[in-house]
Amino acid sequence: MSFVPGLGLVRGMALTLRRFFEPKVTNLYPEVPASIPPKFRGRLQLLYDEYGTLKCETCFQCAQACPVECIDMGGVDTKGRYAIHWGPPETYGERREESALRRAGRTVPDPVYEHFHGIDLHAVDEILEGFDHDPKELLGILAAIQAEYGYVPVAALKRVSQSTGAWYAMLYGTATYYDHLAVGAPAAAPGRADEAYLGALDGALSGRGARPDAADDAPAGER
């Protein structure tokens, strides 16, 4: 705090004046790479498309590729299924509108995250024991967990990751990829894609139209 009235203003203007006479710098990136201090860690920033929605698809490929596993994310994946609990805010701060809540210090409603706490993992441990904690048997392990709980709880994924040594991002990507596994919360009927397609094909061929079965869902892009 300053006791001299106007000192702050003078200081500010002095900075402006100094910058005004400094040589102008244009980085010729990428021809000339910028010099980056060795401890610089950058900040992940996601891009928005022309409609103002985030381009990130929560596909987890960057998380799987990241060697130090610093990327985590939450949101809805391309198939409209709920994805994951939120990762540490500093990694993907700009992910979804809800993260604004988090930055404001308010709680983010997150059904999946709640499952993360109150779940009994004894069954998962037994399943892991049965598969000898072998990361090559992940699909068998995940199918057994799905059969046991009716879905694949996030907490179970974490446990499988710890005990088999498989990367969590890898596991998460695998579990959400397969239709017969419902991650995070019980799905009404996982793996219905085939029947929906057959029903719609029947409809289309018999003149009833491909609706209302599978094709009636909003197109993926409008979700």
Next chain:
Amino acid sequence: MTNLLATPSSWPRVLLPATDGGDPTDLDSAIRTGAFEALKTAVRAMTPSQVVTAVAGSGLRGRGGAGFPSGTKWRAAASAPEARRYVVANGYGADPAVQTDRTLLERAPFAVIEGMALAAYAIDARQGFIAVRSDAEAAIRTLEAAISAAEETGLIGPDAVETGWPVRIEIRPVQGAYMLGEETVLLKALEGKRGQPEQRPPHPAEQGLFGRPTLVHNVQTLAAVPWIVNHGAEAYAAIGSKASPGTILVQLRGPGGAGIAEVPIGTKLRDLVDLVHARGRGSEPERPIKAVLVGGPSGGFLPPDLLDTPYEYDALRAVDAHIGSGSIVVADDQACIVDLARLLTRFCADQACGKTIPCRIGTRRLSEIVDRMAAGTPRPGDAALALDLASDIVGSALCDHERLATLPTTSAMRYFRPELDDHLLRSTCPAGVCHPIAVALAGRA
């Protein structure tokens, strides 16, 4: 169990047993009709490279859809420098509407097992996996019984055909995604990973399952191998078309019936369609054929005047269709092509794995454009945009899925332009299936 269609008796049979009935897992009666004859001959009297030469000389091409020459693949796998190799039989049957592969496994399990053992012998592999859909329970049961019968008799196992040569064959049920039919995706699933395709080369024959050379073949391809060894490569090359000899199982579906038939490759589409398009059969007056969808969810629509096209890999690709899953669907004039194209494109987009941009975003944008066309709410330039996008997808695709996913749209635009224009320009659907918005608003019908 699925319906086998009656085919002309002049059509040769290689894959499915000529007579129905009897227990397909009864090894003694199978041996009486020649099962495992080829394996014994090969292991006792032929070198592995002679077996490869026989397969190459027969002109056998992959029945998984792409029609890659099998001999080339076997040579690559046999010459890849690795101590351990694998054979994988792709019996997944990705197309939900097609049952051919599981029918083959249910009816002729020993042919597939023997074909795998022959392939293993030819490329010096000791382990084979048969990938099947988890919900194909009958096929899994049949295979289990057949494998254990063959192991007990010592035809496969630690000391196959009493020559000290070990070969083990295991069943691997997989499920959960359409893309699992694609070979690199299938290998990922067998490794317990997320199913996304890999860049080729290296092909699986050089670097496949767990990084080892792996021969991935459709079960029909493998089931033809014993026949080739028994009857000779020339005999096989004489069946069907010159460029791609042999027979293939097709799944037909039309107004006059549906079912599976073993057909020589190169048969005219018209003859195949006749198997299910009731000609004077039944009392219903026959509706005219509007289109034939060849190739499954990513297939192409062909108009009736292209029915003289031979059912053959290259000929079909030239007219914007493909063998694909072996599915042939006859649509009569009740169906709307735009509606069908929209359904197929949406299915393909939904099933795309998400690994690459053409796959993740390209197929989705294409599906949105076709949606707009069907709804009669196209944006200006949508037709040109669809073709442009399709050619970009084809040019930049990582795997065949997104490349082929453009076929429903491009073939519909190529052959059914008048119907498309009705949707685009006049907002009407001639078949009365789609309800383009303008019709409802203006009260026209």
